[in-house]
Amino acid sequence: MSAKIKRREFITLLGGGAAAWPLAARAQQPERMRRIGVLSSITSPDLSADRWRAFHRGLSETGYAESRNVTIEYRWAEGHYDRLPALARDLVRVQVSVIAAFGGVHTPLAAKAATATIPIVFELGADPVQLGLVPNFNRPGANVTGVTQLNTEVAPKRLELLHELIPTTSLMALLLDPTDPTNADTQSTSVLSAAQRLGLKVHVLNASSERDFDRVFASVMQLRAGGLVIGAHGFFTARSEQLGALAARHAVPAAYENREFVAAGGLVSYGGGISDAYRLAGVYAARILKGEKPAELPVQQSTKVEMFLNLKAAKALGITVPLPLLGRADEVIE
Numbered sequence: 001m002s003a004k005i006k007r008r009e010f011i012t013l014l015g016g017g018a019a020a021w022p023l024a025a026r027a028q029q030p031e032r033m034r035r036i037g038v039l040s041s042i043t044s045p046d047l048s049a050d051r052w053r054a055f056h057r058g059l060s061e062t063g064y065a066e067s068r069n070v071t072i073e074y075r076w077a078e079g080h081y082d083r084l085p086a087l088a089r090d091l092v093r094v095q096v097s098v099i100a101a102f103g104g105v106h107t108p109l110a111a112k113a114a115t116a117t118i119p120i121v122f123e124l125g126a127d128p129v130q131l132g133l134v135p136n137f138n139r140p141g142a143n144v145t146g147v148t149q150l151n152t153e154v155a156p157k158r159l160e161l162l163h164e165l166i167p168t169t170s171l172m173a174l175l176l177d178p179t180d181p182t183n184a185d186t187q188s189t190s191v192l193s194a195a196q197r198l199g200l201k202v203h204v205l206n207a208s209s210e211r212d213f214d215r216v217f218a219s220v221m222q223l224r225a226g227g228l229v230i231g232a233h234g235f236f237t238a239r240s241e242q243l244g245a246l247a248a249r250h251a252v253p254a255a256y257e258n259r260e261f262v263a264a265g266g267l268v269s270y271g272g273g274i275s276d277a278y279r280l281a282g283v284y285a286a287r288i289l290k291g292e293k294p295a296e297l298p299v300q301q302s303t304k305v306e307m308f309l310n311l312k313a314a315k316a317l318g319i320t321v322p323l324p325l326l327g328r329a330d331e332v333i334e
Contacts, residue, residue, distance in 0.1 A: 040075070101121065104233060108144065108146065119143050119144075133146075149302040207236075248266070263333060
């Protein structure tokens with residue numbers, strides 16, 4: 001799929017989009033058509049249609065519907081971060097009223113580098129202050145605000161879940177993207193601290209391209225690691241299905257942040273409620289269209305977390321899932 005997707009095609013993907021208005025009603029009550037730019041590092045929209053439905057739901061809660069009173073310019077980086085700066089500049093060129101930036105830390109950073117005037121709404125699983133996107137949560141103070149969700153903060157929980165599922169193992173592996181050292185250092189520190197508390201040893205592995213994946217899984221096997229924790233990062237999120245399938249193929253008990261990973265064969269996921277964060281981002285984009293200033297909209301923190309379990313993967317790995325853990329799962333995939 002190209003980096004630009006036709007608006008009509010994507011509306012069909014989302015289930016038809018907004019219903020057509022009667023011609024007479026439109027003639028009697030004309031509305032000003034606004035324009036939102038969506039910038040995403042995600043590979044393709046069909047891999048995460050539930051997130052985009054949530055974004056549209058947030059818009060509708062504040063009175064906006066695509067094709068009725070707002071148009072949306074979609075720009076997909078297809079998992080290639082180097083495309084983001086040009087795509088962000090293109091949204092500036094077509095003069096969108098607000099940019100909604102999704103898919104990891106690189107996306108809002110590219111948007112911020114492209115414009116100091118067009119409002120930007122981000123969705124992140126990292127600390128926007130640490131990244132330099134905003135000076136503080138309460139009053140962002142410029143043209144950038146958004147929503148954070150719990151992903152990097154709950155990385156130790158993924159290790160704990162694997163330990164609960166495989167209590168006899170003493171060695172785990174942690175996969176990180178070294179091209180984002182701030183994110184990698186934060187997760188490495190927290191996971192290694194949790195490992196010490198649990199009496200586990202963790203070997204850190206790195207991957208920054210798809211070519212690294214086979215080597216990573218081969219290393220897990222050579223190390224005889226009992227499980228693999230995949231660090232939360234947009235690069236891995238864009239390849240959730242591929243990583244889940246690789247975990248299943250290599251018979252590696254693995255944990256990541258989202259449902260797509262588990263549905264593709266991964267064992268377990270634990271992370272922030274991404275759909276909820278996308279909905280909140282939609283609400284913020286709509287509020288800005290109504291005239292509110294991003295500098296005065298505090299960064300929201302979505303505290304919802306979700307856990308998904310793949311029971312079929314557990315059985316293939318010879319893992320008996322404890323009943324209490326099954327009861328805590330938001331969804332069990334069989």
